[in-house]
Amino acid sequence: MAELERELRRLPVDWPATPDLAARLELAPTHARRRRLAVAALVAAALVAAFAVPQSRSAILRFFHLGGVAVERVETLPAATERPLASGLGSPVDDAEAARVLGTGFLPRSHGTLYEQNGFVSTLLSTPEPALLSEFGSADMIKKLTATSAVEQVEVAPGVSGLWISGAPHAVFFPGASPRLAGNVLVWARDGVTYRLEGRGLDQPRALRVAREVLGTSSG
Amino acid sequence: VEGRPPDERELVRRARRGDERAFTELVRMHQEIAFRVAYLISGGEAEDAVQEALLKAWRALGRFRPGAPFRPWLLRIVANEARNRRRAAGRRSALALRAEREEVSGGAAPSPEAVALAGEERGRLLEALEALPDDARLALACRYLLDLSESDTAAALGVRRGTVKSRVSRALERLREAYG
Numbered sequence: 435m436a437e438l439e440r441e442l443r444r445l446p447v448d449w450p451a452t453p454d455l456a457a458r459l460e461l462a463p464t465h466a467r468r469r470r471l472a473v474a475a476l477v478a479a480a481l482v483a484a485f486a487v488p489q490s491r492s493a494i495l496r497f498f499h500l501g502g503v504a505v506e507r508v509e510t511l512p513a514a515t516e517r518p519l520a521s522g523l524g525s526p527v528d529d530a531e532a533a534r535v536l537g538t539g540f541l542p543r544s545h546g547t548l549y550e551q552n553g554f555v556s557t558l559l560s561t562p563e564p565a566l567l568s569e570f571g572s573a574d575m576i577k578k579l580t581a582t583s584a585v586e587q588v589e590v591a592p593g594v595s596g597l598w599i600s601g602a603p604h605a606v607f608f609p610g611a612s613p614r615l616a617g618n619v620l621v622w623a624r625d626g627v628t629y630r631l632e633g634r635g636l637d638q639p640r641a642l643r644v645a646r647e648v649l650g651t652s653s654g
Numbered sequence: 655v656e657g658r659p660p661d662e663r664e665l666v667r668r669a670r671r672g673d674e675r676a677f678t679e680l681v682r683m684h685q686e687i688a689f690r691v692a693y694l695i696s697g698g699e700a701e702d703a704v705q706e707a708l709l710k711a712w713r714a715l716g717r718f719r720p721g722a723p724f725r726p727w728l729l730r731i732v733a734n735e736a737r738n739r740r741r742a743a744g745r746r747s748a749l750a751l752r753a754e755r756e757e758v759s760g761g762a763a764p765s766p767e768a769v770a771l772a773g774e775e776r777g778r779l780l781e782a783l784e785a786l787p788d789d790a791r792l793a794l795a796c797r798y799l800l801d802l803s804e805s806d807t808a809a810a811l812g813v814r815r816g817t818v819k820s821r822v823s824r825a826l827e828r829l830r831e832a833y834g
Contacts, residue, residue, distance in 0.1 A: 438830055442783075442798035445776055452689040453701055456682040459674075459708060534731060537716040553713065626716065 500597050501623025503630065504577045511579055514605040514613035519566040519632065520558055524551025536569055536627055541648050554608065561644055563635030569627050580604035588620070590642060591651040596622030598638050620645055666724050670715050677712055684725055687800065688732045691810045694795050695736035707735035726809035733810040782833040790825035797822050
């Protein structure tokens with residue numbers, strides 16, 4: 435047996451050349467870095483808002499930022515299609531894979547099938563109206579453009595603020611996908627993960643209740 | 655005077671804080687073994703598998719336990735991605751390796767017959783290895799062709815160290831029977 439092991443070890447194998455993967459890496463900022471960048475982005479946005487002349491703000495009327503979500507209020511929405519909530523969610527993944535993507539476990543711990551696409555882990559909820567919960571832990575930013583939707587800052591849980599976007603549909607840009615129209619959405623972030631809950635039938639109290647259940651801060 | 659290159663633990667610490675250069679350096683240290691593990695599992699998908707796995711590793715660094723060895727953690731992610739890709743492609747893993755021509759390194763050159771015979775033996779051993787079932791083949795390839803430790807092999811195969819031991823032992827028996 436030892437001889438066979440030695441022979442295996444001595445086998446000069448003609449491995450394919452290893453590509454220089456390190457040189458090709460294109461990394462998105464991690465949570466820690468993203469937090470620092472987010473602060474920098476907020477400072478920059480504040481400076482722009484403070485010094486911009488009115489004419490230069492005609493395209494982007496207002497800018498909100500929370501976690502990995504940027505919301506811009508614009509005069510007119512770009513062309514965007516309406517698609518079912520369940521479309522383009524990616525491939526099914528198990529809890530371990532979702533945790534690897536997010537850098538932490540998917541919440542709530544008890545959930546239906548998870549899907550992953552470009553760093554976004556999603557699942558469909560019944561609230562009882564259908565809703566889509568997406569979580570992302572990297573700087574895979576999504577951008578929302580809104581013309582007439584209401585954007586409101588809300589408290590999701592103690593120390594966790596969120597943005598509630600409701601009313602007229604807004605356009606949402608996920609990385610690597612064409613823009614689509616989205617219904618009412620609650621966005622919040624905690625511990626480096628951004629959460630996005632979307633559903634046409636969602637109202638604010640129900641969205642907040644679901645968010646608290648997701649975070650495990652619901653008082654029952 | 656050039657400073658000493660930062661050790662792995664320091665690079666991991668910096669990478670966890672979002673230092674892209676530190677992570678790139680870690681990748682450079684381990685990319686060959688990562689690529690070869692992925693190649694053993696997924697063949698032609700290896701490059702894509704490693705690239706995707708590296709991005710996942712970068713995103714998951716926050717969950718890496720400080721002080722733990724980096725290589726098995728990375729190999730686990732790489733091997734998992736390679737397995738997913740192999741499954742998606744509906745293929746069995748294949749070594750698809752060839753024995754290299756042995757270089758003559760000084761001393762009396764062996765006769766052409768001896769070189770041919772040695773090459774034939776090596777080819778036969780690789781063929782016997784190739785004919786083993788997936789689990790057995792990968793266990794032996796990780797342990798002996800890549801010279802991975804039992805811990806690293808366990809990480810690459812997604813099993814416990816004890817399973818690696820028993821799998822390698824059984825695989826050697828089978829190979830011995832097949833190779834003669």
